[in-house]
Amino acid sequence: MSGHQYVWINGDLVPQERAFVPLYDHGMLYGDGLFEGIRVYNNRVFKLEEHVARLYGSAQALNIVLPAAPAAIRAAILGTARANGHANGYIRVTVTRGTGLGLDPKHIKTPANVYISCEQLSLYPQEMYETGLIVATVSTRLPSPDVIDPRVKCTGKYINNILAKAEANRQGAGEGLMLTREGYVGEATGDNLFLVKNGALTTPPASLGILQGITRDTVIDLALGMGLSVTEPLITLYDVYNADEAFLTGTAAEVIPAVQFDGRTIGDGKPGPITRRLIAAFRKHTQTTGVPVG
Ligand code: PXG
Numbered sequence: 001m002s003g004h005q006y007v008w009i010n011g012d013l014v015p016q017e018r019a020f021v022p023l024y025d026h027g028m029l030y031g032d033g034l035f036e037g038i039r040v041y042n043n044r045v046f047k048l049e050e051h052v053a054r055l056y057g058s059a060q061a062l063n064i065v066l067p068a069a070p071a072a073i074r075a076a077i078l079g080t081a082r083a084n085g086h087a088n089g090y091i092r093v094t095v096t097r098g099t100g101l102g103l104d105p106k107h108i109k110t111p112a113n114v115y116i117s118c119e120q121l122s123l124y125p126q127e128m129y130e131t132g133l134i135v136a137t138v139s140t141r142l143p144s145p146d147v148i149d150p151r152v153k154c155t156g157k158y159i160n161n162i163l164a165k166a167e168a169n170r171q172g173a174g175e176g177l178m179l180t181r182e183g184y185v186g187e188a189t190g191d192n193l194f195l196v197k198n199g200a201l202t203t204p205p206a207s208l209g210i211l212q213g214i215t216r217d218t219v220i221d222l223a224l225g226m227g228l229s230v231t232e233p234l235i236t237l238y239d240v241y242n243a244d245e246a247f248l249t250g251t252a253a254e255v256i257p258a259v260q261f262d263g264r265t266i267g268d269g270k271p272g273p274i275t276r277r278l279i280a281a282f283r284k285h286t287q288t289t290g291v292p293v294g
Helices: 026-030 048-062 070-084 155-170 214-225 237-241 273-288
Strands: 006-009 012-015 033-041 089-096 113-119 133-137 175-179 185-188 192-197 200-202 245-250 254-261
Touching: 006 070, 012 070, 026 089, 033 048, 033 155, 033 273, 048 070, 048 089, 048 214, 070 089, 070 113, 133 155, 133 245, 155 175, 185 192, 185 237, 192 214, 192 237, 214 245, 214 254, 214 273, 237 254, 245 273, 254 273
Parallel strands: 133 175, 133 254
Antiparallel strands: 006 012, 006 113, 033 089, 089 113, 175 185, 192 200, 192 245, 245 254
């Protein structure tokens, strides 16, 4: 099937050019849905179980009932990856509450809609992983957890992240760093932040209202495996500006060094040694773990 692209929609693999979303899909009308971005490395789906578990966690929080059990969704993800034939790719799973006009979920007469696609994706040019990213703090704040719980990876919340990303772009930065309303450092628009100071790693605590990234968890495990210390203190911009090294983690961005924040150069302005070691370890890890696409 190579060459053609397929999208899995509610149980069927449909050629991409014939894959449509209903006009009154609640995700389309109100951002009433959730999603996961998942990587395929070397014909293996990375952290499949973790991503599907997070998807079900988001669904449970939004009271959206998925029309299939986790094993069936995992099989559908693997099947979509297989049909599209990318040895290295990016899978996007989107679930919406269903199709129906009006806020009231009673108007929805369909089961939840499930869409799965697989594409090739490089978020940043390869040389940026060598030279490092420029990051700007943005004025767009993280929504507080009493408004939108960050552990719910719901589509609607991403308007904030899109505006933050555009704000960063306007400042000539590749990513935007978002703060909580209290001014603590939270996360970037689609990635988590790590700092290195005196050989030890820090990253903002998940309880602050950030997404507990699966790449973040992976990097914490790899760092601990190397004997490095990892803690989750409250971080302010002072800590960021005075770090020895910094990097971002996310499924799309992978592990990418950050060498400048708001015009302050981090360390000597080049990706640091611990960052480089973690990038190498992450790349090695992704090649051999993961569920074979088959
Ligand atoms: N923070 C936020 C706000 C995210 O959306 C991460 C951190 C990193 O989490 P993972 O689990 O990927 O390590 C994310 C990741 C997309 C897309 O278009 C998805 C994300 C980010 C940007 C784009 O599918 N999620």
